[in-house]
Amino acid sequence: MEKNHKGFPVTHVIGFIMSLVLTFAALGVAIKTSLPFKTILWIIGSLAVVQAGLQLYMFMHMNEGEDGKSQVINVAYGFFIAVVTVAGSIWVMSFGM
Amino acid sequence: MSANVNTALPLEYQTEQNRMNILGFWIFLGAEIILFGTLFAVFSVLNARYAGGPTPKDLFEIKDVMVETILLLTSSFTCGLAIYEMRRGNRNGLLLWFIITLLLGAGFVFMEVTEFIHYVHEGATMQTSAFLSSFFVLLGTHGLHVSMGIGWATMVIIQIFKRGLTPVTARKTFIIGLYWHFLDVVWIFIFTFVYLARMVA
Amino acid sequence: MGINWHDFFIVGNPLILGSQIAIVLTMVGIVAGITYLKKWKWLWREWLTTVDHKRIGIMYILSGVLMFFRGGVDGLLMKAQTSRPEMKFLDAQHYNEIFTTHGVIMILFAAMPLLIGLMNVVVPLQIGARDVAFPQLNALSFWLFFSGAMLFNISFVVGGSPDAGWTAYFPLAGKEFTPGIGNNYYAVALQIAGIGTLMTGINFIVTVLKMRTKGMTLMRMPMFTWTSFIASVIIVASFPIFTVALALMTFDRIFGTHFFTISGGGMDMMWANLFWLWGHPEVYIVVLPAFGMFSEVISTFSRKRLFGYNSMVFSIVGIAFLSMLVWVHHFFTMGAGPGVNSVFSITTMMIAIPTGVKMFNWLFTMRKGRIELTTAMLWALAFIPCFVIGGVTGVMLAMGAADYQYHNTLFLVAHFHYVLIPGVVFAVFAGLYYWWPKMFGHMLNEKIGKIHFWFFTIGFNLTFMPMFFLGLDGAVRRSYTYSAESGYAPLFLLSTIGAVILAIGFGALCYNIYWSARYADRNISNDPWDARTLEWATASPVQFYNFAKLPEVKSIDAFWYMKKHNEGLTLKDEEVEEIHMPSNSGLPFYMGVIFGITGFLLVFEWKLAALVATVGILAGLIIRSFDYNDGFHVHKDEIKKTEKAWRSVNKGVNNHVS
Numbered sequence: 001m002e003k004n005h006k007g008f009p010v011t012h013v014i015g016f017i018m019s020l021v022l023t024f025a026a027l028g029v030a031i032k033t034s035l036p037f038k039t040i041l042w043i044i045g046s047l048a049v050v051q052a053g054l055q056l057y058m059f060m061h062m063n064e065g066e067d068g069k070s071q072v073i074n075v076a077y078g079f080f081i082a083v084v085t086v087a088g089s090i091w092v093m094s095f096g097m
Numbered sequence: 098m099s100a101n102v103n104t105a106l107p108l109e110y111q112t113e114q115n116r117m118n119i120l121g122f123w124i125f126l127g128a129e130i131i132l133f134g135t136l137f138a139v140f141s142v143l144n145a146r147y148a149g150g151p152t153p154k155d156l157f158e159i160k161d162v163m164v165e166t167i168l169l170l171t172s173s174f175t176c177g178l179a180i181y182e183m184r185r186g187n188r189n190g191l192l193l194w195f196i197i198t199l200l201l202g203a204g205f206v207f208m209e210v211t212e213f214i215h216y217v218h219e220g221a222t223m224q225t226s227a228f229l230s231s232f233f234v235l236l237g238t239h240g241l242h243v244s245m246g247i248g249w250a251t252m253v254i255i256q257i258f259k260r261g262l263t264p265v266t267a268r269k270t271f272i273i274g275l276y277w278h279f280l281d282v283v284w285i286f287i288f289t290f291v292y293l294a295r296m297v298a
Numbered sequence: 299m300g301i302n303w304h305d306f307f308i309v310g311n312p313l314i315l316g317s318q319i320a321i322v323l324t325m326v327g328i329v330a331g332i333t334y335l336k337k338w339k340w341l342w343r344e345w346l347t348t349v350d351h352k353r354i355g356i357m358y359i360l361s362g363v364l365m366f367f368r369g370g371v372d373g374l375l376m377k378a379q380t381s382r383p384e385m386k387f388l389d390a391q392h393y394n395e396i397f398t399t400h401g402v403i404m405i406l407f408a409a410m411p412l413l414i415g416l417m418n419v420v421v422p423l424q425i426g427a428r429d430v431a432f433p434q435l436n437a438l439s440f441w442l443f444f445s446g447a448m449l450f451n452i453s454f455v456v457g458g459s460p461d462a463g464w465t466a467y468f469p470l471a472g473k474e475f476t477p478g479i480g481n482n483y484y485a486v487a488l489q490i491a492g493i494g495t496l497m498t499g500i501n502f503i504v505t506v507l508k509m510r511t512k513g514m515t516l517m518r519m520p521m522f523t524w525t526s527f528i529a530s531v532i533i534v535a536s537f538p539i540f541t542v543a544l545a546l547m548t549f550d551r552i553f554g555t556h557f558f559t560i561s562g563g564g565m566d567m568m569w570a571n572l573f574w575l576w577g578h579p580e581v582y583i584v585v586l587p588a589f590g591m592f593s594e595v596i597s598t599f600s601r602k603r604l605f606g607y608n609s610m611v612f613s614i615v616g617i618a619f620l621s622m623l624v625w626v627h628h629f630f631t632m633g634a635g636p637g638v639n640s641v642f643s644i645t646t647m648m649i650a651i652p653t654g655v656k657m658f659n660w661l662f663t664m665r666k667g668r669i670e671l672t673t674a675m676l677w678a679l680a681f682i683p684c685f686v687i688g689g690v691t692g693v694m695l696a697m698g699a700a701d702y703q704y705h706n707t708l709f710l711v712a713h714f715h716y717v718l719i720p721g722v723v724f725a726v727f728a729g730l731y732y733w734w735p736k737m738f739g740h741m742l743n744e745k746i747g748k749i750h751f752w753f754f755t756i757g758f759n760l761t762f763m764p765m766f767f768l769g770l771d772g773a774v775r776r777s778y779t780y781s782a783e784s785g786y787a788p789l790f791l792l793s794t795i796g797a798v799i800l801a802i803g804f805g806a807l808c809y810n811i812y813w814s815a816r817y818a819d820r821n822i823s824n825d826p827w828d829a830r831t832l833e834w835a836t837a838s839p840v841q842f843y844n845f846a847k848l849p850e851v852k853s854i855d856a857f858w859y860m861k862k863h864n865e866g867l868t869l870k871d872e873e874v875e876e877i878h879m880p881s882n883s884g885l886p887f888y889m890g891v892i893f894g895i896t897g898f899l900l901v902f903e904w905k906l907a908a909l910v911a912t913v914g915i916l917a918g919l920i921i922r923s924f925d926y927n928d929g930f931h932v933h934k935d936e937i938k939k940t941e942k943a944w945r946s947v948n949k950g951v952n953n954h955v956s
Binding site for chain 1: 110116119120123124126127128129130131133134135137138139141142159163166167170171173174176177178181274275278279281282285286288289290293294296297298
């Protein structure tokens, strides 16, 4: 949690470039390749998770401050519940078929 | 509740009340993750139920979606720069990047509203099918968040103009920064699982 | 477009007409009374605008008791209708409305505020804090809850009650099968109250994480604080799901979308899925703080430290984790494949493990303790066998295959009443008797308390035990009548008699509150029970700043340690420092009102008017954004005066604990 950094915001620029790269990579995989749908879904889904992590760490500094640990646990737990909700709903609403 | 000020820390972390507000907002974001998670769950279950109405392939224009995505990604970047300037104590730099952020956000909202109007003209309303209901409500919730964020940030900008950079205004700016980045995180998943995935499915 | 005016007031039913008249008379009476006593200013300054966690807690409790009464009357009406076969007391429609409001009110507007109220009063005191993390947000939470509760309650006189069950399953709850506005009340009122609850969850998480006094590590926190903390975590994890589900219901009913409708590709069971994704954790939200109360009461009145503190904490966390993974057991009969039902059967049964751990911990806490049979302790003692019956029948229901037999019968109804009444209502009663002196500076009468206890527990068992057997015989729930040939009549009658006894018990509580407020001795010490945790280290009733000097904690059961080592019990003049406290605010009350108005307009589907009213909500948010009121400082002299008043008087505990 630096207070007075001087000069050029390096991490922000890196973060921005990486998020653009990841976005276009996802677009490329989805539009330009002819992989099976499931494979595409896994690839672009992983890219999205990576990019979300990028935002959380490089822009939002999720782990900074005296409550950094609580914040990380909180977001991880929120993400876990969201995954349970999405995956659980898809599975249950398919009636387990 | 004590007014002890620790000046070794960045402005937004200097008082105990500020630290509590920031932690509280993180926990609110945890709740928001679950809220959007539920909307994604609904979309994932209903996304192929067209009821004879238009399908994603009929509707989505990848070019417009990419423009929206770049606008929001860039605004997240400029928002990061705004907080970066705030930590350097540069009020004008903060205001400049902050206002650019909001303009990019407004551009995003404009694009999205145009997109929705276009869909409605093609006969795709939220009453058409379960797919479109879940599509409009998921994206509408996100768009409403962005719009609320613009209004909220405007209030904070006015306060920075009036009061300068104090622990309180810095905390408010920092928190809205978190909110803004978070909305970008949500958009990444919308871009991936709503647009890209449904266009190739 | 909108609702016709002739549907506005419900007319033609003598029961409802009576209620309408009673409501109007009560309102007039309250307004006249306050005006006559010139209490308007006092009401506004001391209560409506307060941000003091103790007063907010008391308002929650008061609302909770009122709603418990309303829900209880619903229950009695149902029991009257089913007391004999082919009764003509209520018609099917009215019965539908009553079992719906009974369920909603008891869970969301009685159990929740009673628990959140006690959390509000006790948690900051137990961790040695002066208030919650966000006092004004806390007031907002209360007023949103209250607004939602009132909006829901007016449904039965204005526009019609919801009638699709407290679970409001689609397609029945949809516009197609329930065209009136009753179910709009359900969607909108619960939404408003739910937003308030979510904020309470966030508030208490931050309070517990950030405001513990020096030395109060997480593993030294009193068990009630632990359970409240974990309940808050579950609130934050599950209420957003309910928010979405209710919003989608609103969209389906008012804006014609197709989430849960059959036409347009919607899925009706998606509602059940979302509802129980929230609904099951909700059970643990209400039951965990209750477990915490029992832990405090049992430990205090056994004169022993809580047995197995660490295992208690881990089992709470375990319950919280598992609570999010069991929701499908509420709709095993949907017909999902064996994979789904088996997985959710197993996760459900796993919950019995940490719950069993807690049971044994309570029993072992009592072992070799010097047990004192106060009213609070009696509730805790009665809880254990009753709750075990609820738990064991729960494991029976958890078996997916067997559930096809029990589902939708009175067996299920008996099961969850055996869980929720001992698990929540007994706990709230125990908590009220236990913490009453902390809130009001006098105790509740123990003799009347015991009358309350015996009537209530006997009545409870007599009401719900027969329902297990009725259910096994095939009596279905939510059916307004049954035939004489069914042979159900004797057990149904027994159940009704039980309900009357139970109601007498509740009446004894109300009388006790009245009697104690008038006649009970005010000369009690700060620690009438010889208790163990920090809330007893300060005055009864607690002064608005809670602690003149924040206590330092060196052990579990911090106050017990202070008493044994004679540390930190006295206050020297030079230790007094100015205290910073938050100012009162009328904004939360305003927000409650404007949310209520907006909600009302939305219920009646006056969309444009509702949209206009949201401007009022935005205005409130903007005013809050520009509000820089930083609170005020309490002067040293005032603190010294207040502290002397309760510390010097020779206050005793004689004649209070029989």
